[in-house]
Amino acid sequence: MGELTVPAFTLADARAAGIGKDRIYDLLQRGDLERIARGVFVRPGVLDPSLVTLAAATAVHQTATLCLTSALVHHDLSDAIPFSADIALPRGTRHPAGFDHASWHSFDPETFEIGRELSDIGGMSVAIYSAERTIIDSFRLMHREGSDVAHQALRRWLRGRGNSPATLLRTARSFPTVAPRLRLSLEALL
Known part of the structure:
Protein backbone atom coordinates (compact mmCIF):
# COMPACT_ATOMS: atom_id res chain seq x y z
CA MET A 1 0.00 0.00 0.00
CA GLY A 2 2.52 2.60 -1.02
CA GLU A 3 4.83 3.91 1.66
CA LEU A 4 2.36 3.80 4.57
CA THR A 5 3.34 0.93 6.82
CA VAL A 6 1.64 2.09 10.02
CA PRO A 7 -1.58 0.27 10.94
CA ALA A 8 -3.60 3.50 11.37
CA GLY A 20 -4.26 9.73 -3.44
CA LYS A 21 -7.83 9.84 -2.20
CA ASP A 22 -9.03 7.66 -5.10
CA ARG A 23 -6.54 4.93 -4.17
CA ILE A 24 -7.73 5.07 -0.54
CA TYR A 25 -11.35 4.63 -1.65
CA ASP A 26 -10.37 1.71 -3.90
CA LEU A 27 -8.65 0.04 -0.94
CA LEU A 28 -11.75 0.67 1.21
CA GLN A 29 -14.01 -0.98 -1.37
CA ARG A 30 -11.72 -4.01 -1.62
CA GLY A 31 -11.66 -4.39 2.17
CA ASP A 32 -7.94 -3.65 2.42
CA LEU A 33 -8.74 -0.64 4.63
CA GLU A 34 -11.37 0.10 7.24
CA ARG A 35 -12.69 3.58 7.99
CA ILE A 36 -12.74 4.30 11.74
CA VAL A 52 -7.88 -0.24 16.97
CA THR A 53 -9.69 2.88 18.24
CA LEU A 54 -6.63 3.97 20.23
CA ALA A 55 -4.40 3.57 17.17
CA ALA A 56 -6.83 5.57 15.03
CA ALA A 57 -7.09 8.29 17.70
CA THR A 58 -3.29 8.41 17.90
CA ALA A 59 -3.14 8.95 14.14
CA VAL A 60 -5.21 12.11 14.71
CA HIS A 61 -3.62 13.26 18.02
CA GLN A 62 -0.26 11.90 19.19
CA THR A 63 -1.31 12.63 22.78
CA ALA A 64 -4.28 10.20 22.70
CA THR A 65 -3.90 7.91 25.71
CA LEU A 66 -5.89 4.84 26.76
CA CYS A 67 -7.37 5.51 30.21
CA LEU A 68 -9.95 4.57 32.84
CA THR A 69 -11.94 1.35 32.27
CA SER A 70 -10.18 0.55 28.99
CA ALA A 71 -6.77 0.86 30.66
CA LEU A 72 -7.96 -1.19 33.67
CA VAL A 73 -8.99 -3.98 31.27
CA HIS A 74 -5.67 -3.67 29.42
CA HIS A 75 -3.79 -4.12 32.73
CA ASP A 76 -6.11 -7.01 33.74
CA LEU A 77 -7.47 -4.99 36.66
CA SER A 78 -11.09 -5.27 35.52
CA ASP A 79 -13.30 -7.83 33.82
CA ALA A 80 -15.48 -5.15 32.23
CA ILE A 81 -16.19 -5.30 28.53
CA PRO A 82 -16.13 -1.66 27.45
CA PHE A 83 -18.40 -0.73 24.55
CA SER A 84 -16.00 2.05 23.59
CA ALA A 85 -12.35 2.85 24.18
CA ASP A 86 -11.72 5.41 26.93
CA ILE A 87 -9.23 7.88 25.48
CA ALA A 88 -7.78 10.90 27.23
CA LEU A 89 -6.51 14.07 25.62
CA PRO A 90 -5.05 17.10 27.39
CA ARG A 91 -7.77 19.53 28.43
CA GLY A 92 -8.14 22.15 25.71
CA THR A 93 -7.48 19.68 22.87
CA ARG A 94 -10.43 19.32 20.53
CA HIS A 95 -11.90 15.82 20.55
CA PRO A 96 -11.99 14.32 17.04
CA ALA A 97 -15.46 13.86 15.61
CA GLY A 98 -16.89 10.72 14.09
CA PHE A 99 -15.31 8.05 16.30
CA ASP A 100 -18.18 5.66 17.02
CA HIS A 101 -16.29 3.59 19.57
CA ALA A 102 -14.42 6.24 21.57
CA SER A 103 -15.31 7.87 24.87
CA TRP A 104 -13.26 11.04 25.07
CA HIS A 105 -11.92 12.40 28.36
CA SER A 106 -10.11 15.66 29.03
CA PHE A 107 -7.31 15.48 31.62
CA ASP A 108 -5.39 18.34 33.17
CA PRO A 109 -2.32 19.21 31.06
CA GLU A 110 -0.29 19.63 34.29
CA THR A 111 -0.66 15.94 35.18
CA PHE A 112 -1.36 14.47 31.73
CA GLU A 113 2.10 12.91 31.27
CA ILE A 114 2.21 11.25 34.71
CA GLY A 115 2.12 7.48 34.21
CA ARG A 116 1.77 7.78 30.45
CA GLU A 117 3.62 4.86 28.86
CA LEU A 118 4.33 4.29 25.18
CA SER A 119 3.82 0.89 23.58
CA ASP A 120 4.57 -0.30 20.07
CA ILE A 121 1.67 -1.96 18.28
CA GLY A 122 2.22 -3.02 14.71
CA GLY A 123 5.01 -0.48 14.19
CA MET A 124 3.00 2.38 15.67
CA SER A 125 3.61 4.02 19.03
CA VAL A 126 0.50 4.41 21.22
CA ALA A 127 0.12 5.61 24.81
CA ILE A 128 -1.55 3.79 27.67
CA TYR A 129 -1.69 4.99 31.26
CA SER A 130 0.19 2.76 33.68
CA ALA A 131 -1.73 0.54 36.09
CA GLU A 132 -0.85 2.89 38.96
CA ARG A 133 -2.04 6.01 37.13
CA THR A 134 -5.22 4.21 36.05
CA ILE A 135 -6.02 3.21 39.63
CA ILE A 136 -5.45 6.81 40.74
CA ASP A 137 -7.76 8.04 37.97
CA SER A 138 -10.38 5.49 39.04
CA PHE A 139 -10.28 6.91 42.56
CA ARG A 140 -10.14 10.48 41.25
CA LEU A 141 -13.22 9.95 39.08
CA MET A 142 -14.98 7.59 41.48
CA HIS A 143 -18.13 9.73 41.33
CA ARG A 144 -18.43 8.90 37.64
CA GLU A 145 -16.78 5.49 37.35
CA GLY A 146 -18.11 3.99 40.61
CA SER A 147 -16.34 3.20 43.86
CA ASP A 148 -16.59 -0.57 43.30
CA VAL A 149 -14.53 -0.24 40.09
CA ALA A 150 -11.75 1.63 41.90
CA HIS A 151 -11.66 -0.72 44.89
CA GLN A 152 -11.75 -3.88 42.76
CA ALA A 153 -8.88 -2.57 40.61
CA LEU A 154 -6.84 -1.73 43.70
CA ARG A 155 -7.42 -5.20 45.19
CA ARG A 156 -6.38 -6.93 41.97
CA TRP A 157 -3.35 -4.67 41.59
CA LEU A 158 -2.21 -5.45 45.16
CA ARG A 159 -2.32 -9.19 44.40
CA GLY A 160 -0.04 -8.67 41.42
CA ARG A 161 3.61 -9.62 41.66
CA GLY A 162 6.03 -6.76 42.33
CA ASN A 163 3.38 -4.09 42.96
CA SER A 164 4.28 -1.75 45.78
CA PRO A 165 1.83 0.45 47.69
CA ALA A 166 4.70 2.93 48.19
CA THR A 167 5.03 3.35 44.41
CA LEU A 168 1.30 3.92 44.07
CA LEU A 169 1.28 6.50 46.88
CA ARG A 170 4.33 8.25 45.40
CA THR A 171 2.48 8.65 42.10
CA ALA A 172 -0.68 9.75 43.97
CA ARG A 173 1.18 12.72 45.50
CA SER A 174 0.69 14.54 42.20
CA PHE A 175 -3.08 14.25 42.75
CA PRO A 176 -3.58 15.75 46.23
CA THR A 177 -7.36 15.24 46.40
CA VAL A 178 -6.99 11.51 45.75
CA ALA A 179 -3.99 10.65 47.92
CA PRO A 180 -5.86 10.58 51.30
CA ARG A 181 -8.73 8.44 49.93
CA LEU A 182 -6.27 6.05 48.32
CA ARG A 183 -4.20 5.80 51.51
CA LEU A 184 -7.34 4.90 53.52
CA SER A 185 -8.28 2.20 51.01
CA LEU A 186 -4.77 0.76 51.11
CA GLU A 187 -4.82 0.69 54.91
CA ALA A 188 -8.16 -1.14 54.87
CA LEU A 189 -6.85 -3.74 52.40
CA LEU A 190 -3.42 -4.33 53.94
Whole structure:
Protein backbone atom coordinates (compact mmCIF):
# COMPACT_ATOMS: atom_id res chain seq x y z
CA MET A 1 0.00 0.00 0.00
CA GLY A 2 2.52 2.60 -1.02
CA GLU A 3 4.83 3.91 1.66
CA LEU A 4 2.36 3.80 4.57
CA THR A 5 3.34 0.93 6.82
CA VAL A 6 1.64 2.09 10.02
CA PRO A 7 -1.58 0.27 10.94
CA ALA A 8 -3.60 3.50 11.37
CA PHE A 9 -3.37 6.78 9.49
CA THR A 10 -5.26 9.84 8.34
CA LEU A 11 -6.09 10.88 4.82
CA ALA A 12 -3.49 13.65 5.23
CA ASP A 13 -0.87 11.00 6.13
CA ALA A 14 -1.79 9.06 2.98
CA ARG A 15 -1.48 12.16 0.82
CA ALA A 16 1.91 12.96 2.35
CA ALA A 17 3.03 9.43 1.43
CA GLY A 18 1.89 9.98 -2.16
CA ILE A 19 -1.30 7.94 -1.92
CA GLY A 20 -4.26 9.73 -3.44
CA LYS A 21 -7.83 9.84 -2.20
CA ASP A 22 -9.03 7.66 -5.10
CA ARG A 23 -6.54 4.93 -4.17
CA ILE A 24 -7.73 5.07 -0.54
CA TYR A 25 -11.35 4.63 -1.65
CA ASP A 26 -10.37 1.71 -3.90
CA LEU A 27 -8.65 0.04 -0.94
CA LEU A 28 -11.75 0.67 1.21
CA GLN A 29 -14.01 -0.98 -1.37
CA ARG A 30 -11.72 -4.01 -1.62
CA GLY A 31 -11.66 -4.39 2.17
CA ASP A 32 -7.94 -3.65 2.42
CA LEU A 33 -8.74 -0.64 4.63
CA GLU A 34 -11.37 0.10 7.24
CA ARG A 35 -12.69 3.58 7.99
CA ILE A 36 -12.74 4.30 11.74
CA ALA A 37 -13.80 7.95 11.52
CA ARG A 38 -13.98 10.58 8.83
CA GLY A 39 -10.55 10.67 7.21
CA VAL A 40 -9.09 8.03 9.60
CA PHE A 41 -8.29 4.51 8.43
CA VAL A 42 -6.79 1.25 9.70
CA ARG A 43 -5.47 -1.81 7.98
CA PRO A 44 -7.77 -4.67 9.07
CA GLY A 45 -6.30 -7.62 10.91
CA VAL A 46 -3.05 -5.86 11.79
CA LEU A 47 -4.01 -4.71 15.30
CA ASP A 48 -5.49 -6.29 18.38
CA PRO A 49 -9.18 -5.29 18.07
CA SER A 50 -9.10 -3.73 21.56
CA LEU A 51 -6.48 -1.22 20.38
CA VAL A 52 -7.88 -0.24 16.97
CA THR A 53 -9.69 2.88 18.24
CA LEU A 54 -6.63 3.97 20.23
CA ALA A 55 -4.40 3.57 17.17
CA ALA A 56 -6.83 5.57 15.03
CA ALA A 57 -7.09 8.29 17.70
CA THR A 58 -3.29 8.41 17.90
CA ALA A 59 -3.14 8.95 14.14
CA VAL A 60 -5.21 12.11 14.71
CA HIS A 61 -3.62 13.26 18.02
CA GLN A 62 -0.26 11.90 19.19
CA THR A 63 -1.31 12.63 22.78
CA ALA A 64 -4.28 10.20 22.70
CA THR A 65 -3.90 7.91 25.71
CA LEU A 66 -5.89 4.84 26.76
CA CYS A 67 -7.37 5.51 30.21
CA LEU A 68 -9.95 4.57 32.84
CA THR A 69 -11.94 1.35 32.27
CA SER A 70 -10.18 0.55 28.99
CA ALA A 71 -6.77 0.86 30.66
CA LEU A 72 -7.96 -1.19 33.67
CA VAL A 73 -8.99 -3.98 31.27
CA HIS A 74 -5.67 -3.67 29.42
CA HIS A 75 -3.79 -4.12 32.73
CA ASP A 76 -6.11 -7.01 33.74
CA LEU A 77 -7.47 -4.99 36.66
CA SER A 78 -11.09 -5.27 35.52
CA ASP A 79 -13.30 -7.83 33.82
CA ALA A 80 -15.48 -5.15 32.23
CA ILE A 81 -16.19 -5.30 28.53
CA PRO A 82 -16.13 -1.66 27.45
CA PHE A 83 -18.40 -0.73 24.55
CA SER A 84 -16.00 2.05 23.59
CA ALA A 85 -12.35 2.85 24.18
CA ASP A 86 -11.72 5.41 26.93
CA ILE A 87 -9.23 7.88 25.48
CA ALA A 88 -7.78 10.90 27.23
CA LEU A 89 -6.51 14.07 25.62
CA PRO A 90 -5.05 17.10 27.39
CA ARG A 91 -7.77 19.53 28.43
CA GLY A 92 -8.14 22.15 25.71
CA THR A 93 -7.48 19.68 22.87
CA ARG A 94 -10.43 19.32 20.53
CA HIS A 95 -11.90 15.82 20.55
CA PRO A 96 -11.99 14.32 17.04
CA ALA A 97 -15.46 13.86 15.61
CA GLY A 98 -16.89 10.72 14.09
CA PHE A 99 -15.31 8.05 16.30
CA ASP A 100 -18.18 5.66 17.02
CA HIS A 101 -16.29 3.59 19.57
CA ALA A 102 -14.42 6.24 21.57
CA SER A 103 -15.31 7.87 24.87
CA TRP A 104 -13.26 11.04 25.07
CA HIS A 105 -11.92 12.40 28.36
CA SER A 106 -10.11 15.66 29.03
CA PHE A 107 -7.31 15.48 31.62
CA ASP A 108 -5.39 18.34 33.17
CA PRO A 109 -2.32 19.21 31.06
CA GLU A 110 -0.29 19.63 34.29
CA THR A 111 -0.66 15.94 35.18
CA PHE A 112 -1.36 14.47 31.73
CA GLU A 113 2.10 12.91 31.27
CA ILE A 114 2.21 11.25 34.71
CA GLY A 115 2.12 7.48 34.21
CA ARG A 116 1.77 7.78 30.45
CA GLU A 117 3.62 4.86 28.86
CA LEU A 118 4.33 4.29 25.18
CA SER A 119 3.82 0.89 23.58
CA ASP A 120 4.57 -0.30 20.07
CA ILE A 121 1.67 -1.96 18.28
CA GLY A 122 2.22 -3.02 14.71
CA GLY A 123 5.01 -0.48 14.19
CA MET A 124 3.00 2.38 15.67
CA SER A 125 3.61 4.02 19.03
CA VAL A 126 0.50 4.41 21.22
CA ALA A 127 0.12 5.61 24.81
CA ILE A 128 -1.55 3.79 27.67
CA TYR A 129 -1.69 4.99 31.26
CA SER A 130 0.19 2.76 33.68
CA ALA A 131 -1.73 0.54 36.09
CA GLU A 132 -0.85 2.89 38.96
CA ARG A 133 -2.04 6.01 37.13
CA THR A 134 -5.22 4.21 36.05
CA ILE A 135 -6.02 3.21 39.63
CA ILE A 136 -5.45 6.81 40.74
CA ASP A 137 -7.76 8.04 37.97
CA SER A 138 -10.38 5.49 39.04
CA PHE A 139 -10.28 6.91 42.56
CA ARG A 140 -10.14 10.48 41.25
CA LEU A 141 -13.22 9.95 39.08
CA MET A 142 -14.98 7.59 41.48
CA HIS A 143 -18.13 9.73 41.33
CA ARG A 144 -18.43 8.90 37.64
CA GLU A 145 -16.78 5.49 37.35
CA GLY A 146 -18.11 3.99 40.61
CA SER A 147 -16.34 3.20 43.86
CA ASP A 148 -16.59 -0.57 43.30
CA VAL A 149 -14.53 -0.24 40.09
CA ALA A 150 -11.75 1.63 41.90
CA HIS A 151 -11.66 -0.72 44.89
CA GLN A 152 -11.75 -3.88 42.76
CA ALA A 153 -8.88 -2.57 40.61
CA LEU A 154 -6.84 -1.73 43.70
CA ARG A 155 -7.42 -5.20 45.19
CA ARG A 156 -6.38 -6.93 41.97
CA TRP A 157 -3.35 -4.67 41.59
CA LEU A 158 -2.21 -5.45 45.16
CA ARG A 159 -2.32 -9.19 44.40
CA GLY A 160 -0.04 -8.67 41.42
CA ARG A 161 3.61 -9.62 41.66
CA GLY A 162 6.03 -6.76 42.33
CA ASN A 163 3.38 -4.09 42.96
CA SER A 164 4.28 -1.75 45.78
CA PRO A 165 1.83 0.45 47.69
CA ALA A 166 4.70 2.93 48.19
CA THR A 167 5.03 3.35 44.41
CA LEU A 168 1.30 3.92 44.07
CA LEU A 169 1.28 6.50 46.88
CA ARG A 170 4.33 8.25 45.40
CA THR A 171 2.48 8.65 42.10
CA ALA A 172 -0.68 9.75 43.97
CA ARG A 173 1.18 12.72 45.50
CA SER A 174 0.69 14.54 42.20
CA PHE A 175 -3.08 14.25 42.75
CA PRO A 176 -3.58 15.75 46.23
CA THR A 177 -7.36 15.24 46.40
CA VAL A 178 -6.99 11.51 45.75
CA ALA A 179 -3.99 10.65 47.92
CA PRO A 180 -5.86 10.58 51.30
CA ARG A 181 -8.73 8.44 49.93
CA LEU A 182 -6.27 6.05 48.32
CA ARG A 183 -4.20 5.80 51.51
CA LEU A 184 -7.34 4.90 53.52
CA SER A 185 -8.28 2.20 51.01
CA LEU A 186 -4.77 0.76 51.11
CA GLU A 187 -4.82 0.69 54.91
CA ALA A 188 -8.16 -1.14 54.87
CA LEU A 189 -6.85 -3.74 52.40
CA LEU A 190 -3.42 -4.33 53.94
